[in-house]
Amino acid sequence: MSIKKTSLNNLHxxxxxxxxxxxxxxxxxxxxxxxxxxHKYTRSRSGIFDVSHMGQLFISGGDDLTNDLxxxxxxxxxxxxxxxxxxxxxxxxxxxxQDDLIITKTSDGFLIILNAACKYNDYxxxxxxxxxxxxxxxxxxxxxxxxxxxxxxxxxxxxIPGCDSLKFMNGNxxxxxxxxxxxxxxxxxxxxxxxxxxxxSDAETFVESLIENGSKLIGxxxxxxxxxxxxxxxxxxxxxxxxxxxxANLKWAIPxxxxxxxxxxxxxxxxxxxxxxxxxxxxxxxxxxxIARGNTKIYNDKxxxxxxxxxxxxxxxxxxxxxxxxxxxxxxxxxxxxxxxVRGKKIPANICNLPFYKxxxxxxxxxx
Amino acid sequence: xxxxxxxxxxxxxxxxxxxATIGITKHATEMLGDIVFAELxxxxxxxxxxxxxxxxxxxxxxxxxxxxxxxxxxDTNQMIVDDPSKINEDPEESAWFFKLKIKDKSEMDSLxxxxxxxxxxxxxxx
Numbered sequence: 001m002s003i004k005k006t007s008l009n010n011l012h013x014x015x016x017x018x019x020x021x022x023x024x025x026x027x028x029x030x031x032x033x034x035x036x037x038x039h040k041y042t043r044s045r046s047g048i049f050d051v052s053h054m055g056q057l058f059i060s061g062g063d064d065l066t067n068d069l070x071x072x073x074x075x076x077x078x079x080x081x082x083x084x085x086x087x088x089x090x091x092x093x094x095x096x097x098q099d100d101l102i103i104t105k106t107s108d109g110f111l112i113i114l115n116a117a118c119k120y121n122d123y124x125x126x127x128x129x130x131x132x133x134x135x136x137x138x139x140x141x142x143x144x145x146x147x148x149x150x151x152x153x154x155x156x157x158x159x160i161p162g163c164d165s166l167k168f169m170n171g172n173x174x175x176x177x178x179x180x181x182x183x184x185x186x187x188x189x190x191x192x193x194x195x196x197x198x199x200x201s202d203a204e205t206f207v208e209s210l211i212e213n214g215s216k217l218i219g220x221x222x223x224x225x226x227x228x229x230x231x232x233x234x235x236x237x238x239x240x241x242x243x244x245x246x247x248a249n250l251k252w253a254i255p256x257x258x259x260x261x262x263x264x265x266x267x268x269x270x271x272x273x274x275x276x277x278x279x280x281x282x283x284x285x286x287x288x289x290x291i292a293r294g295n296t297k298i299y300n301d302k303x304x305x306x307x308x309x310x311x312x313x314x315x316x317x318x319x320x321x322x323x324x325x326x327x328x329x330x331x332x333x334x335x336x337x338x339x340x341x342v343r344g345k346k347i348p349a350n351i352c353n354l355p356f357y358k359x360x361x362x363x364x365x366x367x368x
Numbered sequence: 369x370x371x372x373x374x375x376x377x378x379x380x381x382x383x384x385x386x387x388a389t390i391g392i393t394k395h396a397t398e399m400l401g402d403i404v405f406a407e408l409x410x411x412x413x414x415x416x417x418x419x420x421x422x423x424x425x426x427x428x429x430x431x432x433x434x435x436x437x438x439x440x441x442x443d444t445n446q447m448i449v450d451d452p453s454k455i456n457e458d459p460e461e462s463a464w465f466f467k468l469k470i471k472d473k474s475e476m477d478s479l480x481x482x483x484x485x486x487x488x489x490x491x492x493x494x
Contacts, residue, residue, distance in 0.1 A: 035427040036402040036453075221401070225427055289405055289449075291425050314404035314427055321405075343423065 055119030190230025
């Protein structure tokens with residue numbers, strides 16, 4: 001299979017991107033400024049992220065769609081108002097996460113944003129679970145651009161007036177160059193921000209106008225350090241087919257109203273809600289400057305293995321190494337002393353609260 | 369005049385008499401990106417040619433630092449441990465890694481000159 005390029009590929013090259021292959025796409029890992037400067041620019045001003053590799057799945061048609069989707073996803077879709085979004089999961093029968101995603105109710109159905117590496121499989125799974133009764137469109141004619149940071153609302157409002165009135169986890173239709181764009185107030189950096197779904201042919205001029213208004217392109221490298229500081233999971237690292245949302249400490253994303261109802265994986269989840277789980281995702285802060293990356297083994301003070309790190313880096317804003325991972329539930333309490341095996345040495349660390357960096361979202365009427 | 373040579377693992381080595389100063393090249397720092405962690409060998413320890421003698425980590429990944437020659441570690445640069453970003457700023461001067469009392473000067477012979485290294489770096493990164 002040949003490597004795919006997004007509509008912003010020429011722009012990435014123009015701004016000096018180092019390009020890498022990610023989920024079948026040629027994507028920018030960083031630009032000229034480097035990961036730390038890009039990270040800090042997003043936290044202090046605003047950053048533009050090309051997330052066009054992610055899937056935009058539109059589902060419509062039929063009065064029973066909401067009911068049928070609730071048989072798949074553990075979200076309260078009946079209560080969702082038009083243009084409201086929820087974070088949810090596509091699970092297997094064992095309650096393992098096949099993908100984490102954002103579901104938005106649209107005027108004629110739902111829009112689901114899927115991870116790039118999972119999107120084609122998700123499409124097939126969802127289509128088959130819906131018995132081919134509805135219209136599914138994994139729309140590859142649209143780019144997806146995220147604008148994140150404290151200045152995001154001012155920058156975007158200059159290009160598309162009125163979007164600063166959106167509440168967090170809400171979306172709406174806007175017009176850019178006489179074409180419809182769909183904007184949601186959301187993101188994955190721990191900052192206030194927006195995701196803009198826009199025609200490929202308009203994406204480049206749109207991004208250039210954001211840059212003219214003071215924003216900068218940011219690569220996948222900084223996207224990773226930003227999401228880690230915000231305590232957010234990356235599918236494939238922190239979430240996988242063998243890990244349930246309860247184990248991933250994402251219980252908050254499963255509303256109480258759905259616990260007793262049926263959806264894919266509900267038996268396992270109900271059981272875990274009642275009896276607890278063996279492993280739990282936690283935040284980890286090493287005592288020293290040593291960085292523990294994914295797959296680092298975690299030990300207790302008796303030298304027994306109790307888990308492993310799933311993501312780890314140096315947090316440019318917290319100015320310290322940070323990590324997250326899974327430990328045996330009896331070690332998941334904050335301030336528990338643990339040891340990380342890095343290059344043959346046991347590095348002392350503590351279990352800590354997530355996020356490492358405090359969020360700065362604009363709160364809407366609905367808490368997520 | 370002191371002699372500067374380069375290894376295929378992107379270290380530079382400057383020899384003054386029996387004292388060798390070793391660091392990583394500017395090209396290496398450009399490939400690594402922002403360096404956020406450095407680990408150095410212990411003073412007084414002995415290191416062998418092509419063996420691991422330290423670690424650097426960028427936001428993205430960890431990389432071993434190798435010693436291009438054998439010897440006893442006589443000094444290490446605490447400045448780069450305290451502030452690893454100095455390695456990006458001045459890799460081939462003030463941000464040296466460690467100094468060795470060199471064991472066998474003939475180990476220098478197999479290393480590259482500046483011109484040879486620049487050509488090697490260009491070819492391997494293309």
